[in-house]
Amino acid sequence: MPEVISVQQQSALSQLAPGEQLLSYGIVVPVKSAQGVKLKHGKLGGQLGDHLMHRYGAQSGDARSIAAAMPPTSGALLLRVTDQRVGLVKHLDGTPVWEVPRSWVAHVERRPRLQLMARFRVHYADGSWLAFLTARRRTIEAFATALTPAHQ
Numbered sequence: 001m002p003e004v005i006s007v008q009q010q011s012a013l014s015q016l017a018p019g020e021q022l023l024s025y026g027i028v029v030p031v032k033s034a035q036g037v038k039l040k041h042g043k044l045g046g047q048l049g050d051h052l053m054h055r056y057g058a059q060s061g062d063a064r065s066i067a068a069a070m071p072p073t074s075g076a077l078l079l080r081v082t083d084q085r086v087g088l089v090k091h092l093d094g095t096p097v098w099e100v101p102r103s104w105v106a107h108v109e110r111r112p113r114l115q116l117m118a119r120f121r122v123h124y125a126d127g128s129w130l131a132f133l134t135a136r137r138r139t140i141e142a143f144a145t146a147l148t149p150a151h152q
Helices: 007-013 043-056 137-146
Strands: 022-030 077-082 085-089 096-101 105-114 117-124 129-134
Touching: 007 022, 007 077, 022 137, 077 137, 105 137, 117 137
Parallel strands: none
Antiparallel strands: 022 077, 022 129, 077 085, 085 096, 105 117, 117 129
8 A cells, every 4th residue: 555645745855856865844934934923912012022033033143144045934834854955845845945955054952932832943054043933842853853963
């Protein structure tokens, strides 16, 4: 009987180079494009919380950093880790949005949870980082495991 794979797994597997191995994938929302995450209750407090989170907690690094090279996005994407690269693809069709060589990723850091979403940062070799939200803590653990030196 043929193996049934999900749309997300199919998207994560799309456009891999010959011999490239998929190590991990999961649905994420880049913090700088996240909508509807409130740090405080109330309209003004929620808007201020959104603004502060998107502006100051979304990424680090100057305009020439690896993190700054990520283009503006909207909504949920699939973060995939292969033995060759790490990047964001559209979760329905696997179209690449932004990818970097795997050697450019230093590590994954789990951050404090905001409401229902688990938060984490992907740190890059130049010292910059990008923050992401995901529905499952297990997703963060899978990324951290896939990006340990034993897999590189």
